[in-house]
Amino acid sequence: MIASGGIGDVFARARAERRAALIPYVVAGDPDRETTLAVIDALTQAGADLIELGIPYGDPLADGPTIAAAGQRALGAGIKFADSIEIAAQARARGAAPILFFTYVNPVDHYGAERFARDARDAGAAGAIVPDVPLEELDAFAPPLRAAGLAIPLLIAPTTPHARAARIAAASSGFVYLVSRLGVTGARREPDVGWVAAEIARLRTTTQLPIAVGFGISTPAHVAAIGAVADGVVVGSAVVDSYAGSRGDEAAAKVGAYAASLRAALPSRG
């Protein structure tokens, strides 16, 4: 069954299945367009609920070395902003899981927020995360995306004070993205499960939105632990790593096997 393009449906379905949603992250065009499409297919088949599709950028301030390097590979392959959107459109057309863009403010600015909103919607994307646009700068950027019906999940970090977290949750759409630990993407540090659980509990008192957790989640054990408390589990660098160095079917096979192991680790909830 092909999932619908909306994020609400993603979490609804997972909830119906009494588990958290699995949200793998890949970079568009890493290492080439065909591989990405094959990888997205494989992730979909392995049970990914939502795919974060990184639009390659040379100065990814929120990303660690793994994702930064993947972005460089994609840029080296000549992937442009429009290509990333096209990849999403093709994947969706091939029946992929819903797709959420992950990009940065400067490329969006250059592409144009209105144009991005329109093209992303036309591609069948579910929304976009722009990690270097904080709450304060949202107004200059979010309205066209919102108008196009795209979700804009915002990030809440361990350093975010409670009152601010509530405001961020209120401004988010689709879901709230809780960062599991200090730092950037990448698997160097363990997620802080205890803190995550407490923070989720607190956030549930202020928002109805699903809460997904990401950053530093790289093993089935992490997925099991976080999946027990969150509505969604984002796995980024570890997914990118799982097929780094491979292309096409080989890459798809590797990432599919890895994603399946994550999916299998998702605990069933009461």
Next chain:
Amino acid sequence: MIASGGIGDVFARARAERRAALIPYVVAGDPDRETTLAVIDALTQAGADLIELGIPYGDPLADGPTIAAAGQRALGAGIKFADSIEIAAQARARGAAPILFFTYVNPVDHYGAERFARDARDAGAAGAIVPDVPLEELDAFAPPLRAAGLAIPLLIAPTTPHARAARIAAASSGFVYLVSRLGVTGARREPDVGWVAAEIARLRTTTQLPIAVGFGISTPAHVAAIGAVADGVVVGSAVVDSYAGSRGDEAAAKVGAYAASLRAALPSRG
């Protein structure tokens, strides 16, 4: 005929022969003791009237690279201050021309001026030149040498004002040493014959002492030109150079031939 040890006799004989005295310079122990003795013999045979015997010193402020290097060779061969005096004594005993030491204040100070005066006299030396003891410092150094009957020729330079030159001449003994041009020993620059002639003429009005000229005299032509106006011609670096790299008889043959060419160039005076 073996010349007497006194400098007065040297110039008297040359004057009697209507020519200037030839005063070659060698470094004691360059490159070894035996060579120096052989060289002194050869110089004597070639007609040198007086031999300046440099006592090797590591920091010879008045000497150019040729003589400095010769000093290093001698020091390298282990020649001590006393060895230089002994070389003079042996040479005199073998019938060498009169010998005048050329040394520096620091080694003399260390050897002791009194001891130097006594040993130099005993060695049959005629006197000593110490180029870094100017008129002003003479009293701390000259009395024992004078008392031992040793001559102390002082230097007059192109930069020396007239009044001072007269005082230097008055304090000199044996002869007055006129420096033919600016700078240190060595053959890099030509002697200034015109200036030398004029200066000698002026000095003759204030001193009865013979006037020898040195620094930069390196060719028979120089010797001819200076020999026409001075009472003595000192040839240093060029003599040292003439046998550099050779030892023993070979060195003696070379320096003898060279000295003979200089001797032959000495003009006869009316």
Next chain:
Amino acid sequence: MSIQTEQTPDARGYFGRFGGVFVPEVLMEALARLEQATREAFADPAFWSEYEGLLRDYVGRPSPIYHAERLVDGPHAPIIFKREDTNHTGAHKINNTVGQALLARRMGKTRLIAETGAGQHGVATATIGAKMGMQVDVYMGAVDVERQALNVYLMKLLGATVYPVESGTRTLKDATNEAFREWAARVEDTFYVIGSVVGAHPYPYLVREFQKVIGVEARAQILERYGRLPSDVVACVGGGSNAMGIFRGFVDDGAVNLWGVEAAGHGVREIDTAASLNAGSVGILHGSRSYVLQDGEGQVRDTHSISAGLDYPGVGPEHSFLKDSGRARYVAIDDDDALAAFHHTARREGIVPALESAHAIAFAQRLAAERGPDGLIVVNLSGRGDKDVRTVAALEGTEVLK
């Protein structure tokens, strides 16, 4: 000219349309606290008196002004150097690191991190960190670590740890990204000492305030010595801190022309340039909106300048504001002209300028001839050139590696 400039950025960190805060959420609270701490410190006379004491005793301020008499032949305006090269560690950078380290201590931070390109800001941070007994970690592009081995060793001598950054182009831009990432990872005990008037608010503001001592001193010194204001103030612009520092002393004197000199590299019309204000477009880099050297997709371009300290694709947002408002003008000097000024200043004045500063001097030489004897030109000599001798020697094929 009499365009009034704002004294500080607005509450959201904007100078007109430039500036702002574009960083991951994990850093927002740290920036808010930094802004708060800055506000409090700046209102506290004890803070300034400690800062000024360190500038006097440790940095060696005030730096002198010096009439470079032999720089230009023929009738010309006097050229006066403001001598930041005589500061401890040899450049203006230390004014800023001293200030930020004091802020860090006030905030209870025990660790300083910094990005560095040529190593000057890294050395200045390592220096004050050593003095204050704080841990210092410096992020430096792997390419620069190779090129600037001497400064790398100097930082180690000072007790700092240098981390080579392998991402992106492996130069200053990437080192800055990495410093932001590292800050995000250890924001509680760590203070990010940024090296120029760039980055997210409040950095462009606070760095300017720590560098404005240059302009305040220079204005008083020039008035005292010459009894009048200068016709022109000239400074090189990399990130723009030395320029903002000296401009700040004169920005309200409408008759004083302010000139920022960028590095044209092989030429402003070439790919190989570092002149963001002359050849860039508006974009967002390292947390704020400003002119950026980038392609049509917003991908930041590789830059080139002979001078490592100017080899940066961005520029401080306040400069973008001053450019658009017309209060300051921005020109560009290429590698060859900067190198010529470097040699000329060494031979004529006995001062080996930093290659960065040589860009400002090259422009001032032309301006001096144009202005004629009625003019009076102040050049911010932002640093000394000892650090560049090896680069220049290598360009000329001289082997001075021993």
Next chain:
Amino acid sequence: MSIQTEQTPDARGYFGRFGGVFVPEVLMEALARLEQATREAFADPAFWSEYEGLLRDYVGRPSPIYHAERLVDGPHAPIIFKREDTNHTGAHKINNTVGQALLARRMGKTRLIAETGAGQHGVATATIGAKMGMQVDVYMGAVDVERQALNVYLMKLLGATVYPVESGTRTLKDATNEAFREWAARVEDTFYVIGSVVGAHPYPYLVREFQKVIGVEARAQILERYGRLPSDVVACVGGGSNAMGIFRGFVDDGAVNLWGVEAAGHGVREIDTAASLNAGSVGILHGSRSYVLQDGEGQVRDTHSISAGLDYPGVGPEHSFLKDSGRARYVAIDDDDALAAFHHTARREGIVPALESAHAIAFAQRLAAERGPDGLIVVNLSGRGDKDVRTVAALEGTEVLK
């Protein structure tokens, strides 16, 4: 202690039994004229005002005093650095070259020559020569030319010509001989800028007068800041100019202990030392009588110190006088202790001292513990250590040649 010291050497250039004029006759008239010119210049307020103007605008004086708080743990006397490292060109040497260049110009000379060891004095001479438009020729031992290629290049940048000296040990001592010889060869248009308080009269005197600004400033600064005189003043001694410069400010304050710190190299009892006052005997070197490292024959010994600027077999005659009179005391610090102080100062104070100055610091650290909190120790930080980084790195096997 209250031994009265003479204000100037006597008419023959003697400080007690030390000093004098032991040079070839060809230089006697030049020295007499130099003495005459010095006397006239020193009596001329216009001379001093030009000198002071250059020290202020060009050199960047006054240099600060700085409390090095983190240098010693436990109860100790405060250690105050007099910061000659912040001078233009990075050491005290420039105070002297500025003064001598002004004398040279006053005497109508158009060419400066200088000896140099590590290159610091050569750079300082090339610097002022460039500024004043005078030709500069520098004599440097061939071994040092090899070792100090960076300073050689710096001198070339400044327009000077460096002549490698191949005679003797091919180091500083021989470079000095050669400079004397070159002066003898072109005495009419040439001014010999000697780099320390050594050489024939009037050099030890005039160099001291040009360096005494250090002591005069330091005394006033200490009194202003601490309301009392220091207990001790400490300076490293190579030729002895930075030490004489700072001592001069305090020599008449009988209660202030003066400490000269020589380089022991591998140890004062070893052959490999540079501690003339501690391990030498009275002799004559480079035109004056003083303590000299020499053998029983008066042959000057090869010296060794980790610090090129202290690696000299002689010492200024006034130091010999101060030693024999007991007014100053002279100690020696070996390579290892100097190196440790170099690292310690970098890590604890963020100041990389010249290896020369590190000798003074090493001694001051001990003295500070001994004196206890009642003491107050001034250390002349004669220069910055950037020039030594490569040497230290090489000792540690770090490759920083790139």
